Amino acid sequence: MTSRERLKLIIARKGAQADRCGFWLGNPHGDAWPLLNAHFGTKDGEELRAKLHDDFRWIAPWEYRDPSGRPQFPRKQKASFGEGGVFADCEDPKEVDRHQWGRPEYMVIDGTIEALRGAGDCYRASGAWTCFYHDVMDLFGMENYMEKMYTAPEVVRAVTDRVCEFYYGVNERLFPAAKGHVDAFFLGNDFGTQLDVICGPAQFDEFILPWFRKFTDQGHRHGLQVILHSCGSVHRVIDRLIDAGVDCLHPLQARARGMEAERLARDFGGRIAFMGGIDTQELLVRGTPEEVREDVRRVKSVLGPNLIVSPSHEAILPDVPPANIEAMAKEAIQPLQAGW
Numbered sequence: 199m200t201s202r203e204r205l206k207l208i209i210a211r212k213g214a215q216a217d218r219c220g221f222w223l224g225n226p227h228g229d230a231w232p233l234l235n236a237h238f239g240t241k242d243g244e245e246l247r248a249k250l251h252d253d254f255r256w257i258a259p260w261e262y263r264d265p266s267g268r269p270q271f272p273r274k275q276k277a278s279f280g281e282g283g284v285f286a287d288c289e290d291p292k293e294v295d296r297h298q299w300g301r302p303e304y305m306v307i308d309g310t311i312e313a314l315r316g317a318g319d320c321y322r323a324s325g326a327w328t329c330f331y332h333d334v335m336d337l338f339g340m341e342n343y344m345e346k347m348y349t350a351p352e353v354v355r356a357v358t359d360r361v362c363e364f365y366y367g368v369n370e371r372l373f374p375a376a377k378g379h380v381d382a383f384f385l386g387n388d389f390g391t392q393l394d395v396i397c398g399p400a401q402f403d404e405f406i407l408p409w410f411r412k413f414t415d416q417g418h419r420h421g422l423q424v425i426l427h428s429c430g431s432v433h434r435v436i437d438r439l440i441d442a443g444v445d446c447l448h449p450l451q452a453r454a455r456g457m458e459a460e461r462l463a464r465d466f467g468g469r470i471a472f473m474g475g476i477d478t479q480e481l482l483v484r485g486t487p488e489e490v491r492e493d494v495r496r497v498k499s500v501l502g503p504n505l506i507v508s509p510s511h512e513a514i515l516p517d518v519p520p521a522n523i524e525a526m527a528k529e530a531i532q533p534l535q536a537g538w
Contacts, residue, residue, distance in 0.1 A: 213471070220505070283339045291353050301364075324372065324384065383414075459496070473506035491528070
C-alpha cells in the first residue's frame, strides 16, 4: 500500500482498511535538521523522510512577489503581535478599501506545482496556508480585533473579506494547475490557547466560520480532503469544524485543556480523522525513547485507526533528542492491531 492510498483511507475515516496508521515527521525547525540528519546518517530532509517511512509531504506556495514591492497585506512595523495594527483605530469599513491589498496572481506557484508533480507515492498536502485568522488579528492587533468584533463588526468583516479573497484566489489558481497531484487542502489557523479558544463561540460563528466554510467547500469542490492545523485547546469548536467540513484535525496539542486523546476519541471519534497527538511540550523533549514508544502505542490504541501519528506541533525544535524521533517513527509504523 502506498502512502497516498494509506492516508486517503485514514482521512476518509476508513483507516481499518489500511495496513497501519499514518506517520508524519512534521516540519522540523531549520536548526533541528542538521542534528536529525547526523543521527540518522542522511544527507537531506527527503532522504530522512524516506528512511522513517514518512507518508506525508506538505508542499505549499510561500513566496509573494508584487512587481512594485508591496506586501500582500497592508502592514506597519510592530514590536509585538498584539500591538495595534493598521486598522487598530478604523471605524469606517470604507477606509479598508483605501488600502493596497495583495493580488493572487502575484503568489509564485510554479515551483510548488513542479514539486507536487515530483512527489512520488507520498500523500501531498498543499494550498495557500490561508491563515486568515492570524492575518486579520495582526492587522488590528489582538485586543483591538476582539474588541472590534463588538464595536465595529462591519470593519472586521471588511478586513476579513479582503484577506480571505486573496487566499481564495491563490487556491483557485493553484488547485486546477496542480490537478491530480494534490490530495489535501492543508490550511492553518490557531484558534486556541493552552486553555480554550481565543474568541467566544458566538464570535467564532459570526466572524470565522462563514469564510472557513467557503475554504472547506473550495477544497472539496476541487476533489481534495481538508486538513486543518489549529494549535491549542479547540475542543469547544471541534463540532463546528466537523460540521464545516474538516476531514482531519492537526496537531492535537496533547497538553492543552480538553485535547487529551481519550477525550477526543470519546467526543469525536469516527466523525473526523486525527493527525498529531505525540506531546512536544514535555514528552519528546524530556522523555526516554521507551516512554515515547509507550505513548505512541497509547495514542494509536485510542485514536486509531483513523490516525496519522505526528508530533503535537510540527516544528520540531533542536531540543528534541533525535533518539526520541526515531522511537516515535518506528512505533508509528507498526501494523494495525487486531480488532480495528
